[in-house]
Amino acid sequence: MRVIVCDNYEQVSAEAARIFAAQVYLKPDSVLGLATGSTPVGMYRILADMNKRGEISFKDCKSFNLDEYYPLAPDNDQSYRYFMNVNFFDHIDIDKANTRVPDGLAQDPEAACKAYDEAIDAAGGIDIQVLGIGQNGHIAFNEPDEKLICGTHLTSLTESTINANARFFEKKEDVPTRAVTMGMASILKAKTIILLANGKAKHRAIAELLDDTITTSNPSTLLKVHPNTIIICDREAYEG
Ligand code: F6R
Numbered sequence: 420m421r422v423i424v425c426d427n428y429e430q431v432s433a434e435a436a437r438i439f440a441a442q443v444y445l446k447p448d449s450v451l452g453l454a455t456g457s458t459p460v461g462m463y464r465i466l467a468d469m470n471k472r473g474e475i476s477f478k479d480c481k482s483f484n485l486d487e488y489y490p491l492a493p494d495n496d497q498s499y500r501y502f503m504n505v506n507f508f509d510h511i512d513i514d515k516a517n518t519r520v521p522d523g524l525a526q527d528p529e530a531a532c533k534a535y536d537e538a539i540d541a542a543g544g545i546d547i548q549v550l551g552i553g554q555n556g557h558i559a560f561n562e563p564d565e566k567l568i569c570g571t572h573l574t575s576l577t578e579s580t581i582n583a584n585a586r587f588f589e590k591k592e593d594v595p596t597r598a599v600t601m602g603m604a605s606i607l608k609a610k611t612i613i614l615l616a617n618g619k620a621k622h623r624a625i626a627e628l629l630d631d632t633i634t635t636s637n638p639s640t641l642l643k644v645h646p647n648t649i650i651i652c653d654r655e656a657y658e659g
Contacts (some may be wrong), residue, residue, distance in 0.1 A: 420643060422629065422650045424657045428617045432461025434651050435549070435615050439466060440475050442547045442611065448479040450539070452548030452606075453507070454559070455484065455499045458615045459549055460506055467510035477513035481542050483535070484520040485550070485559035485606075488595040489573060491523040497588060497595075498523055521571065521599035528599060532571035536605055548609035552616050555579045556624040556637030560600035563636045569604035573597060603638060607645055614642065616652040622659035625652055 425431045439462065443449050453459075469475050484499060493500035500520040508518055519538060525531035539545060550558050555577065561567055562577045575597050576584075585591040606612070616625050627637045628650065634640055642648045 420629075420645075420648045420650060422652070422657075425651065425653050427653055428461060431458075431615055431617050431651050431653050432465055435459070435462040435613055436465035436469070438611075438613055438649060438651075439547060439549065440469055443475050443477065443480060446546060447476065448481075449546040450542045450544060451477075451480055451482040452545040452601075452609050453482050453484045453503065454549045454551050455486070455502045455506075456551040458551040458617060462549070462615065463507040463510075467507065470511045477511045480513055481517040482513065482519065483539050483542075483545060483601075484518075486598050486600040487521040487523040489523050489525075489528065489597045489599050491595055493520070493523065497593075521601075523599065525599070528573040532573065532599060535571045535599075535601075539605065539608075545609040547611045547613065548606060550606070550612060550614040550639075552614060552621055552624050552628070552639050553580055554583055554620050554624060556627060556639045558603075558614070558639050558642070559606060560598040561603050561606075561638040563638060565635060567635050567638055567641070568602045570602045571599065571605055572602055573599050603641055607641065609645075610647065612642060612645055612648040614639065614648065614650050616650070616656040618653070619655045619659060621652070621656040625650070625656045626659070 487499045491498045581594045628639045
């Protein structure tokens, strides 16, 4: 695992954008694994600016997002589909038909999850996966537990995640309690992974990610077995 420690959030975003852009520059038809949340927003802004300046193009890329609240319609302004459109897709030249976010309204979630994993495999697998990290070490919505699930699946959010995400909603009761998420094996299959983190609140999770142990009580620690993961964090997340 390579670790890049940055002075601040702006630098985290710039470093992440540099690595992400290099991937797309070298392989214009890259399969992108994307995350929502506040952390990657700065990186998305920089990439959109590079796209506007003609430095990179996403027109031949395909993308798969990590997760989506369930049940929630894609046009709901709290949905992750909506978030991706507003924060990234609306500002770049990607063909929206080639962007996938798990279906927050699937009638048969199990079948939809299986189809999602099959679509990733059919696209050739994810070339670069962007991850944020929860204060409890979750990646995507793989929450700390005795057992973690391999493939895309429907899951319940923990109290800690609901509290952390309440800032995006009018009141805590509005935060959906379930989500469809890519599983641990789906994430670990990505060829390159970049995990972004900033702020003191992420320090405990990052400290465990950087020590010498693996535990399902901090799902991010499984990234230690991945051959090509880069952690990009600011000093507050790194040092506490
Ligand atoms: C979002 C996701 C989550 C977030 C994590 C951190 O697609 O999968 O795991 O990456 O909750 O969220 P922020 O960046 O808002 O601190």
